[in-house]
Amino acid sequence: MTEKRKKLGFIGGGQMGEALIKGVLAAGLYRSAELVVAEPSEPRRQLLADRYDVPVCQQSGPLWAGCDVLVLAVKPQVMGTVLAQAGPLAGERRQLLISIAAGVSTAFIEEALAPRSVPVVRVMPNTPALVLAGASALCPGRAAGEEDLKLAEGIFAAVGKTVILPETAMDAVTGLSGSGPAYVFTFLESLIDAGVKVGLSREVAAVLARQTIAGSLQLVEESRQSPAELRAMVTSPGGTTIAGLHALERGAFRALIMDAVEAATRRSRELGSN
Ligand SMILES: NC(=O)c1ccc[n+]([C@@H]2O[C@H](COP(=O)([O-])OP(=O)(O)OC[C@H]3O[C@@H](n4cnc5c(N)ncnc54)[C@H](OP(=O)(O)O)[C@@H]3O)[C@@H](O)[C@H]2O)c1
Structure with a gap:
């Protein structure tokens, strides 16, 4: 399996999740069968399956067990629940977590999964990503390496322009390109x-x-x-x-x-x- 062919899971198939699915498929980074989306809402699951032919499921458990890269595309207030649902499955295999939740630090995610050491990349995209014209800033967490960052950057480059910055710049990014x-x-x-x-x-x-x-x-x-x-x-x-x-x-x-x-x-x- 080449790097770009790693199985990519989305926890949350809302607006941003859908934009990313659309982008990676349009860019040819992944095929539909290499993606999987966990989404609680039945109408959203149906829509994503119909529109993009992607496998969907209701619970995130299978994604923690079977994906090499996981995009956490849920609202910030449910991030704690989602990480708690990961339970012992998170970190069982080497897995890159990419979070787009506004205001949720890489340290929050790392601590929720401790003592397992999980590479995390945090991203702040913006709504023009919905039409593949977004501006996204990425920053690595403590355990994320160059390869992790490159992989995450490839995904967001499929929905617009990217920059890599230290996490301390994320609030400024939110103030400028996020808002x-x-x-x-x-x-x-x-x-x-x-x-x-x-x-x-x-x-x-x-x-x-x-x-x-x-x-x-x-x-x-x-x-x-x-x-x-x-x-x-x-x-x-x-x-x-x-x-x-x-x-x-x-x-x-x-x-x-x-x-x-x-x-x-x-x-x-x-x-x-x-
Ligand atoms: N939209 C933007 O412009 C933008 C920009 C930058 C960052 N972000 C970040 O992107 C994230 C997603 O935003 P969005 O606009 O895509 O929100 P959204 O449309 O509400 O999508 C979130 C989706 O996650 C689902 N969900 C809730 N709990 C879940 C769980 N436990 N497991 C799996 N899925 C679950 C929600 O389903 P239900 O509706 O059924 O709860 C919903 O479909 C947010 O954290 C936001 O801060 C968004």
């Missing part, structure tokens, strides 16, 4: 409302605002110029754009964004310490 899509959606909504304010229909404003955000990002990616350079390019002396930018600066737009990321980072730290 980030909500900031962008709010900006998009604001642009649409602004279009309506200056007399455009909501439909037209929505088309223009969405394409403006998507197109601007594409320009950043393809031109390889910095956002500051691209902004200067469209800001002619005494023109319309500098008038708009002046209003943004007067409203402390940048400071507000920094405050938002800082507040979310702080909240992530608070939740994690509970």
Whole structure:
């Protein structure tokens, strides 16, 4: 069995679990029969089996017994129960655990399974992973080695971009890319409302605002110029754009964004310490 052909189990087949299943299948990293999903909800099991042809089961026991890599894709508040359910099965074989639960530290998982030493990789993905355009940060726990990290990175690379960081950076990642899509959606909504304010229909404003955000990002990616350079390019002396930018600066737009990321980072730290 080559490394990429290790049996991959998902404990939790919700939104994120499904995104990862879709990604690893689309990328050809795994075949359906090499995956298995433990999911308590019967309609979710049915949907995953129908949509992706993956084996499903109600309890996680068979996954702890039979998988080389396990993705823990449950809500943070049920993580303790899930690890307790692992019982003596966890750590019986060498098994990599990948947790995506927000705010759950690698130490929490390691301690729940002690004295067995289990490699853990913690990941903070974001919702665009649902359309294979996510941003994920990964960090290794105490027993995870280079190979474990590489394997986990391959899975998240199938649903977007990845970075590897120390665990101390995970709250900042949550504040920036974890919560980030909500900031962008709010900006998009604001642009649409602004279009309506200056007399455009909501439909037209929505088309223009969405394409403006998507197109601007594409320009950043393809031109390889910095956002500051691209902004200067469209800001002619005494023109319309500098008038708009002046209003943004007067409203402390940048400071507000920094405050938002800082507040979310702080909240992530608070939740994690509970
Ligand atoms: N969605 C995001 O943007 C995002 C971003 C970063 C991190 N995360 C993290 O990803 C994790 C999953 O989030 P999600 O959005 O995918 O949540 P979700 O849609 O609620 O999925 C969690 C799934 O786990 C199932 N489950 C509950 N207890 C279980 C058990 N003992 N064994 C197996 N499965 C069990 C749930 O079933 P029931 O509904 O029947 O309880 C549910 O289908 C969370 O920890 C979250 O912090 C999510």
